[in-house]
């Protein structure tokens with residue numbers, strides 16, 4: 093895990109890192125299945141926003157100083173709080189490192205939330221994760237703590253096993269207004285066996301059933317893995333479009349890191365990456381969604397995330413924003429958010445988009461329907477009174493769905509430039525807020541609280557992050 097320099101090599105339409113470690117020798121890794129996508133993504137790069145507070149000054153060099161240091165280039169868009177390191181599965185593709193030792197105490201959780209809000213002011217979304225968060229005996233208490241006006245939504249990121257068999261628990265989640273991020277990587281026994289360790293078809297179906305019956309707002313999380321589930325990508329999109337309570341779909345090309353993923357038999361030269369998943373979406377939805385409907389997200393580093401928002405038309409069908417929005421003018425609509433939040437920024441952008449569509453409605457696919465839907469969205473999302481972050485989230489979520497593609501990094505494709513712009517962060521019990529890929533790769537286990545803190549592992553010679561540096 094020493095940091096080394098990499099050559100970024102474009103060959104045969106793909107992108108590779110070529111590295112030469114003084115200890116391990118030369119290595120190559122596929123970084124992107126589409127060189128044109130990779131190069132063009134850089135045109136979406138945008139300056140980040142500093143957090144209100146940083147933990148400390150950068151002294152040793154990235155990623156040693158995480159927490160975040162004053163060199164970090166983006167605030168926290170998506171905080172993920174790991175409330176337990178217990179789990180009821182042992183997934184072959186697991187990217188964390190469960191030790192079955194800790195459930196976060198409510199008082200500690202309250203401190204973590206307070207620290208997060210001190211750094212951010214307010215949060216559109218807070219995700220509770222683990223381990224498996226539903227194995228935490230006091231999870232409902234934690235949801236109560238996080239449910240407040242300055243947090244837009246509380247999302248429980250779960251494998252869904254408990255939801256499917258514990259109706260009372262699912263009803264309690266519904267009553268508390270929490271959201272579910274349901275891990276759903278496919279629809280066949282062999283897919284689950286390969287990446288989750290056993291056939292979960294029945295248990296996933298039970299979870300989907302209860303989420304639908306109770307209309308719990310849901311985000312699907314699909315770890316896209318070469319040779320395991322790439323043929324079921326279109327089916328996941330169909331599910332997103334078919335169900336009102338499913339608000340977004342998050343494809344995560346597999347990262348080979350963590351307790352399971354670190355030893356998963358994946359090939360770093362033949363793996364799924366963001367443009368490969370986008371191509372599969374077009375191929376498997378019969379062109380309903382096209383490659384051109386997706387844009388890199390400027391909020392994080394543009395190689396980290398890509399997304400497509402889909403406007404709900406008044407007949408219940410959906411149309412990608414890219415068919416009627418010029419993102420070179422309305423980049424503020426590309427946000428790290430599962431749904432369209434009712435912010436002043438969004439309102440200004442949607443009003444301008446509506447004027448554009450009005451002027452060009454003959455040229456735009458379903459131009460009249462788009463106009464009606466935009467009018468409805470503006471009327472619903474922007475009532476004549478100020479909204480709390482909580483209300484801003486709720487007002488927007490029936491107006492549009494989203495498809496995200498988020499490629500976590502591993503030792504093969506790790507890129508320090510990406511990490512410095514990271515906006516997906518793990519707040520820690522010691523007050524630090526750790527960029528997720530840096531935490532997963534370098535610090536996991538080193539920041540579990542004052543009594544368990546260990547020294548950060550050696551990262552080799554500290555390197556100032558002014559050059560392309562990879563692990």
Ligand code: SF4
Nearest residue numbers: 154157158160161164
């Ligand atoms: S990833 Fe960000 S917070 Fe961590 S050391 Fe690098 S610049 Fe600092």
Ligand code: SF4
Nearest residue numbers: 392396500514528529
């Ligand atoms: S978690 Fe990793 S892949 Fe995601 S935004 Fe941060 S650095 Fe990029």
